Each structure stands twice: as C-alpha cells, then as structure tokens.
Amino acid sequence: MADPNIGRVLINRYQLVELLGQGAMGRVYGARDVLLGGVPVAVKFLAQTLLNQKMRDRFEREATTCALLGQRSIHIVRVSDYGVDEDEIPFYVMEYLKGQGLSEMIMQKPLTLPKFLGITRHICLGLQTAHQGIPIDGKLYPIVHRDIKPSNILICQDDSFGEIAKILDFGIAKTLQEDSDQTNCFMGTLAYSSPEQMEGKELDARSDIYSLGVMMYQMVTGKMPLNAETHTFGGWYRAHHYQAPHPFSEVNASVRVPKALENLVMRCLSKEPGNRPQTVVDVLRSLEPFDQRFNSGLELSQRIGSTLAKVGISKESKQKTPAAVTPDDVCKLAAWPANKPIGEISFPNAIRTSQGLLATLWVMLTDPEIQKRQQCSRYNQFLFAPAPHPTVLWITVLFNQQHGPRWLYSYLDLKASQGQQMARLLSENGQYRVLMFSKENPKECSNVLTVSIAAAQCRQLQEWVSMAQVSPQTNQFGLSKSFLKKELDVIKPQILMKLEDLYDMPT
Structure with a gap:
C-alpha cells in the first residue's frame, strides 16, 4: 500500500519524498525544503500511538535539545524547525544525513586503530558539548544522553570535511536541573546501560562514559565486553554489576592495540562511577597520545586540508615550460x-x-x-x-x-x-x-x-x-x-x- 504521506507538503515548506525509517517513537521521512531550492532534510513525526501530553512534551524536548546542541557541535544531529501538522501530529525537521550506522560498520569487522581513534574522538566531542549543557533560564544544565550505542551513531561523509561521526536520538536524554526529580525507573538499552542506570539512580556524565566504554570495546574487538545469561533485565543487571570484561586478546586474538589504550577502555567500564574517567575531556586527553602516534589526526587533517583547497600542482602545470x-x-x-x-x-x-x-x-x-x-x-x-x-x-x-x-x-x-x-x-x-x-x-x-x-x-x-x-x-x-x-x-x-x-x- 502506498504511503499517503509521500508528496505531502508541511507548512508550505517541506515536501515529504520517502520513508527513511520507523521505530517505537515514530517515523522519519526524507524531504525537500522547497523554500531553499529543494535542499534535502529529514522530518521526524511522533507516532500516533504516543499522542498523549507526556510524550508530546518529551518529543518537543528532544527537538529543543538537538536544536540547541546541534548549533554548538557538528557531531550532534542538527534540528532546524519544529511544528504540528494539520492532524495535530508534532514533527521536527533535522539535517538530512546519508551514511553508515556504526552498528553496521562493527558487524562487518572490528575497526582499524586509526578509524577507531577518529570516530571515538568525534563521539567524545559531541558528548562533551551535551555534558556542558544547554541554556535554560540563563543557566547551563548538563545533558546526559542515556542511550549511547552504535545504532545511535551515524558515520557520514561531509562534502568539505570527509568522514564525520554524529550522535543521534536524544529521545530519552535527561536534563540535569537542580530542582528537577530524577527518574526512578530504567530507561535505555540493556546491553549498553551503566550499573547505576540499571538501578534507576540519579545519573551524570559518567553513565554515558560507561556506555561509551561498551561501544569502544566493541569497536576494537568486534565483540561485546559483557554477555548476559538471558536477554532480560535481570540477566543484564547481573552482567553489568558482577561480570568482568575479558582482555581484548581473549575475545579476539587478532587484536593488536597498546596496553594503555586497552586500560582506558577498561577504566570506562568500571562498575563504580568514581573509578571511570570523570569527564569525556579526560577520555580525549587519554586518546591524544595514540592519535599522534598512529597519525589518525594527521590523516584527517590532510584529507580535510586537501578538500579545503590546498590544491597541488596538476600534471599539466608541471609540464609547462x-x-x-x-x-x-x-x-x-x-x-x-x-x-x-x-x-x-x-x-x-x-x-x-x-x-x-x-x-x-x-x-x-x-x-x-x-x-x-x-x-x-x-x-x-x-x-x-x-x-x-x-x-x-x-x-x-x-x-x-x-x-x-x-x-x-x-x-x-x-x-x-x-x-x-x-x-x-x-x-x-x-x-x-x-x-x-x-x-x-x-x-x-x-x-x-x-x-x-x-x-x-x-x-x-x-x-x-x-x-x-x-x-x-x-x-x-x-x-x-x-x-x-x-x-x-x-x-x-x-x-x-x-x-x-x-x-x-x-x-
């Protein structure tokens, strides 16, 4: 059956072209911004089954969060508009991103060390912006993503800057306001959630760092650091609280990384928040020596530099007298x-x-x-x-x-x-x-x-x-x-x- 949304024009500006994906929260369409000459954008609608006031507020909060963060970091998906259609269904408009999900990339094979370093650095820069916070009533309040995982990271090609990692889906992100009550129920993805997240405790940036550690382990080895006996809340609760991650060499004998880098990943996976790097800036500082040693930063700079017009001499000009x-x-x-x-x-x-x-x-x-x-x-x-x-x-x-x-x-x-x-x-x-x-x-x-x-x-x-x-x-x-x-x-x-x-x- 044909999708009746295809061809619709929202608020006389955004023409829906194709369905890009759908999930529990709603659908995402590829669209054209007709006021800007057909520039491609993506439009996310809240699912009709979730049209209660609580979910409307959460959806609007997600749009606002991404709009504010996306203006400050190129590593967070940017939201540019918010509205409600003629059926009172809320939607927001974001940049159209074409690329490969990190989850698909990892499924193919573990990442090379330079690629791992580049992607991890981008993710950390995006998280750093979120953890620094968004302005509310003149004050900055930190944002904890609460769902950092490979399927929420998109690796896309920028026309000017080559490969860039973007953090998606701030749908369950938490704004840490001094006078707000923290949730006492679990929200997140079982395999990537921190021990304190499983307990429904008050969270801070260190919870995202734990999830980052799970993902870093997976990027390097191609394997998960923990494996639950059953894919249930109880099974993953025990894994995150009591199971120790195996050394890289035990899960993938072909992995060759510096011991100091493995130690960094293991510190991110510490059960106690106090034993992890306390901020993503600490993670970035720890990664910097490897970046320099393995030339991932140099490789990226060279690729960007050539795109930014450090144009070499062509064969034709070399041959001129x-x-x-x-x-x-x-x-x-x-x-x-x-x-x-x-x-x-x-x-x-x-x-x-x-x-x-x-x-x-x-x-x-x-x-x-x-x-x-x-x-x-x-x-x-x-x-x-x-x-x-x-x-x-x-x-x-x-x-x-x-x-x-x-x-x-x-x-x-x-x-x-x-x-x-x-x-x-x-x-x-x-x-x-x-x-x-x-x-x-x-x-x-x-x-x-x-x-x-x-x-x-x-x-x-x-x-x-x-x-x-x-x-x-x-x-x-x-x-x-x-x-x-x-x-x-x-x-x-x-x-x-x-x-x-x-x-x-x-x-």
Whole structure:
C-alpha cells in the first residue's frame, strides 16, 4: 500500500519524498525544503500511538535539545524547525544525513586503530558539548544522553570535511536541573546501560562514559565486553554489576592495540562511577597520545586540508615550460578596477587566460589582514533561493587558528547573464581564485589563493542555473538576497564549528 504521506507538503515548506525509517517513537521521512531550492532534510513525526501530553512534551524536548546542541557541535544531529501538522501530529525537521550506522560498520569487522581513534574522538566531542549543557533560564544544565550505542551513531561523509561521526536520538536524554526529580525507573538499552542506570539512580556524565566504554570495546574487538545469561533485565543487571570484561586478546586474538589504550577502555567500564574517567575531556586527553602516534589526526587533517583547497600542482602545470603564463600569473597582473570603491569589499569577476575564462573573487583588505591570511584553510559553500528571484549566495571563509575566520560573500543573480556565466564557470572548473588587493596599494594584486569546490556543489550549481532559466522574471533580487543573508546567519556557527573542530583539542 502506498504511503499517503509521500508528496505531502508541511507548512508550505517541506515536501515529504520517502520513508527513511520507523521505530517505537515514530517515523522519519526524507524531504525537500522547497523554500531553499529543494535542499534535502529529514522530518521526524511522533507516532500516533504516543499522542498523549507526556510524550508530546518529551518529543518537543528532544527537538529543543538537538536544536540547541546541534548549533554548538557538528557531531550532534542538527534540528532546524519544529511544528504540528494539520492532524495535530508534532514533527521536527533535522539535517538530512546519508551514511553508515556504526552498528553496521562493527558487524562487518572490528575497526582499524586509526578509524577507531577518529570516530571515538568525534563521539567524545559531541558528548562533551551535551555534558556542558544547554541554556535554560540563563543557566547551563548538563545533558546526559542515556542511550549511547552504535545504532545511535551515524558515520557520514561531509562534502568539505570527509568522514564525520554524529550522535543521534536524544529521545530519552535527561536534563540535569537542580530542582528537577530524577527518574526512578530504567530507561535505555540493556546491553549498553551503566550499573547505576540499571538501578534507576540519579545519573551524570559518567553513565554515558560507561556506555561509551561498551561501544569502544566493541569497536576494537568486534565483540561485546559483557554477555548476559538471558536477554532480560535481570540477566543484564547481573552482567553489568558482577561480570568482568575479558582482555581484548581473549575475545579476539587478532587484536593488536597498546596496553594503555586497552586500560582506558577498561577504566570506562568500571562498575563504580568514581573509578571511570570523570569527564569525556579526560577520555580525549587519554586518546591524544595514540592519535599522534598512529597519525589518525594527521590523516584527517590532510584529507580535510586537501578538500579545503590546498590544491597541488596538476600534471599539466608541471609540464609547462618556464616561459608559460599560468592563470595565477594572469591574476597577479590584475589591478583594482577604477569603478570600484577603495574599501573592504568583494565581488565576482571572470578573467580571460590562455586556458579560457577563469572564475575569480576579488577582495580588498588592509595590508595586515592580508598578511594574516597568507597561510589559511579555505572553505566554501553555496546557498540557493529559487524564489521570489533565483539567487545564489557564494560564501568563502579564510580561516587559521591564530586569527580566526574572514568571511567573504557575494550574490549571483541567476536571471542575469553575468550571474549565470559565473555559476557555470564555478561548476565546470571545480575551483576559483581569490585575488587579494591591499587598501594601501590597490594597483597590484597582493596574493592569489586557489579554492576548490566539492563535486556535489558543482552539480548543484548546474541544476540551479537550469532552474533559473525557466523561472519567471521578477524584480525581487533584493528580497532573495535578504532571505539568503538570514540563512547565512543561521549556518555561520555550523561552518565555524567545522573549521574550529580541526584545531580544538582539550588542554
């Protein structure tokens, strides 16, 4: 029987496309945000069998928790909207994530040590944000997830940053408020619950660290650290309270990890909370020497660095004779246009080289600011508003650890030939140059940076140009610009978190 929800449009914005999954709490659909040019999102509905006030409140609390945490960590699924449909069924909208569940990954085979270290670090960074808390009435209250397990971790590919682990499902998370009563009943997943969670005791971050320990053991060995005699509450209660985890080598003879790393996992699995690492920051500090030794951090940085446009020299440019004029040579000969003001502005421009037209972004900054950006990571993203006037917001961020971000952005009018030409050049070339001019000496280009564009964004640019060609002509370019500026303000913290996450390690 066909799903009657497919094709529905919620609050004149989210069109449901496919059913992604369903569970006890409800259904999750893949959808398109029609106001943002069909950007994919996911929509979660509360199950109709749970439409009592208590479950409505919990569902809304889950949405609020993820919205607040997702704005502060790229390792927690981000919620962007909440609403109620025409049948009074609540739903919330979150980022659309494509990837592989950690549970599926572990079932195939144990993780390599570099992969284990990278994923564990991401999970810890997400938990660190949750444990630091969300603001309620001007105060921060910690969040305990209470259901950390492989099926609640998704490993997805980010267009700009490669492999990223995301924590899902804060449906039974607990906000630790001073004046709130802790639950005295068990909630969680039996195999991953801490001893104190099985007892219905008051929980803190150390309970999540125990669940993390179960998962870490499983990631390294492919086996569970504990095995209950029966898959019942009583069976798992005895296992978590009285059974000791076996050494790695006894459950999987092929596992080769440093003894200190095994000891860390065993400490996370301590029966007494006081014997575990007291915070996930402690876990991160313990992992740092292994990260450095086994190069997982270096490997990730190199992958991210290449994506962020540390573009190597192509074979073609290597083969050029010394006399050949490269596109960068042409860029360096450029002078600031006489019809542009002397000020800190940026604008797109197409310049002709021996290899054809080149997409460039011209930027004027002060001399000191240009010096700060001599060595930097480069990030780019494109946002599209199909209506009321088809417009692209072209975002470039120049970032380094010492000086932070420098935001550059420009608007492309896709009903104008110049805007369409620039969008095509960007999509066809898969890269562009940033030409930096000094306010103090605008007659010559001070520096040229190359920025690469992810293949998925190139395809999007091509699709947007095609859509714009068949859309009606309007005089509302300014309205679309205002809408995209608001969207930029929303995603700015997310972009910044992605960039800062490369460098942020606990000290």
